[in-house]
């Protein structure tokens with residue numbers, strides 16, 4: 065049986081934050097069941113039925129295709145608009161969506177110290193919806209953005225893997241950011257290239273490729289911090305057996321004015 069069964073409700077032990085230090089200044093904090101299921105259900109229903117979802121054409125690796133999920137973007141007024149994969153999503157503001165304002169306040173409270181001013185929301189109607197391997201390294205979020213995602217609805221796998229970079233690209237990026245990379249990290253980047261070739265598609269990777277998997281469920285919060293968008297990429301792969309809908313609200317801080 066390949067279908068994943070629904071998780072047990074979180075207990076005090078499982079609800080505790082899990083910290084994953086990926087090295088090189090990258091880390092993930094995972095807060096399973098941070099928001100109670102009834103609260104998460106209420107938010108899911110309010111958003112799923114009312115947001116003006118978009119499903120645009122995007123441009124990825126030289127090919128135009130229909131985005132394999134729906135999205136909605138909201139931000140403080142007057143910020144530089146988001147653009148990714150050749151597409152600029154419609155720019156909505158919090159005043160028009162009070163439920164999102166309330167969710168943003170709750171997430172900022174859950175993750176003290178960050179003033180998230182924008183949110184890209186993804187709607188995965190069922191297991192056919194996905195997001196391909198990518199990082200959120202857009203310039204408007206700065207060089208080491210913290211991104212907090214809140215999952216609502218059906219659970220989905222969220223995968224994380226180290227980026228493949230040439231030795232030269234690594235050296236250039238490191239000097240641009242003024243960071244030092246240890247010899248061991250350089251060697252492991254090369255190992256990754258030789259173990260999986262240059263392909264970007266999803267295939268089973270060897271253990272040496274540093275891949276992690278989270279099963280994100282209703283009310284879970286996950287934070288990507290530090291150099292994650294520079295050195296790692298993430299994906300939500302298709303899962304044919306999944307029938308239900310998942311929303312992910314990815315809170316970010318846009319640093320540049322328009």
Ligand SMILES: O=C(O)CCC(=O)C(=O)O
Pocket residue numbers: 184186195200213222280298299300312314
């Ligand atoms: O759905 C998720 O958890 C990830 C979404 C994502 O990577 C993004 O919006 O950039």
Ligand SMILES: [Fe+2]
Pocket residue numbers: 198199200298
């Ligand atoms: Fe992302």
